[in-house]
Amino acid sequence: MVEHDIPKATAKRLPIYYRYLNLLLDSGTVRVSSNELSEAVKFDAATIRRDFSYFGALGKRGYGYDVEALMNFFGEILNQDTLASVALVGVGNLGQALLNFNFHQSSNARIAAAFDVKPEIINTIQSGIPVYSLADLESQIMDQRIDVAIVTVPADVAQDVANRLANAGIRGILNFTPLRLDVPNNVRVQNVDLTNELQTLLYFINNFGDK
Ligand SMILES: NC(=O)c1ccc[n+]([C@@H]2O[C@H](COP(=O)([O-])OP(=O)(O)OC[C@H]3O[C@@H](n4cnc5c(N)ncnc54)[C@H](O)[C@@H]3O)[C@@H](O)[C@H]2O)c1
Known part of the structure; x- marks a missing residue:
């Protein structure tokens, strides 16, 4: 690169x-x-x-x-020729929606593996993506050489999940949970907060009116 x-x-x-x-x-x-x-x-x-x-x-x-x-x-x-494999942890409402979204169409990333703790969803394929048990997190990340993870779990387990991801060698986390994650220096976290975005938009509309 x-x-x-x-x-x-x-x-x-x-x-x-x-x-x-x-x-x-x-x-x-x-x-x-x-x-x-x-x-x-x-x-x-x-x-x-x-x-x-x-x-x-x-x-x-x-x-x-x-x-x-x-x-x-x-x-x-941007390293477009290399397809980055991404993990998604937490296949709930938001996680399902992200699995449905084909990142690969507009970027050089694709979700290669998803993880959850719900027995009814483990070992199923959702939107073409295999869902593994959280117990397989470390082994799958290493086997599939996954560098980046999307975290869509409830906030109270987010730090635990982040610790495990960091230990498994993940270098980047796209964090959708409201929790601000504590990670080692070699892990980069990008927080996504739709409420914040909406508030910012409302602020601009209310304070600055037309462009
Ligand atoms: N950033 C945003 O704009 C935004 C918007 C909506 C929701 N959220 C956040 O995203 C997260 C998910 O929201 P949701 O509505 O999809 O919740 P949800 O309850 O529908 O989904 C959470 C999923 O995580 C799974 N889970 C629980 N513990 C786990 C663990 N230890 N490891 C792996 N999976 C685990 C659950 O089984 C469930 O499938 C929440 O933290 C929520 O606050 C953020």
Whole structure:
């Protein structure tokens, strides 16, 4: 994988650029300007140019960016050719919905294994994904070389699950539970909180009105 020292905000925008470039390429578009990209992805053109500049001079003045070259370039940075296997722990309401969602269609990740403690769901296939007993967590993670886990268990067991994931060698956790997880330094946690997102949206609507 290519290593680049880039700001976190830029890194977060890369998958968005990548997805849009993919669409452009599919529609036969050969080149794109930062202004056109800006219209589509809703980041201002200066931000886009600055983001791209971290990777060297990719665009040409008056020409814009070559869609295919840019896409290949970002694909390499994002490691798109390697399909990352992800585990999901907790196949309840939210877990089921995520299993149903085909991450692979729009990213380089797919859920390869799910885990739960409910006997009625263990050893079944849900949305094409095998559900294992929590007792098999460590062995499956190691056998399937899983690096990342999505945690959708009740909050009161989330820390326990995180400890086991960390011990099994997981390097990243997408945490949907309201609990803020305590993990070793080599494990990265990304928290997803829909309530927070909704509150933020309401705040902006109530305080700033129209854009
Ligand atoms: N981030 C968000 O925006 C958001 C939205 C909704 C729910 N949540 C949170 O997501 C979590 C799941 O919510 P839900 O509505 O799907 O709950 P749920 O009760 O429907 O599902 C939880 C599942 O986890 C399983 N489970 C329990 N203990 C386990 C363990 N030790 N190991 C593995 N699996 C275990 C249960 O059997 C169940 O299938 C909760 O923590 C909830 O607060 C977050």
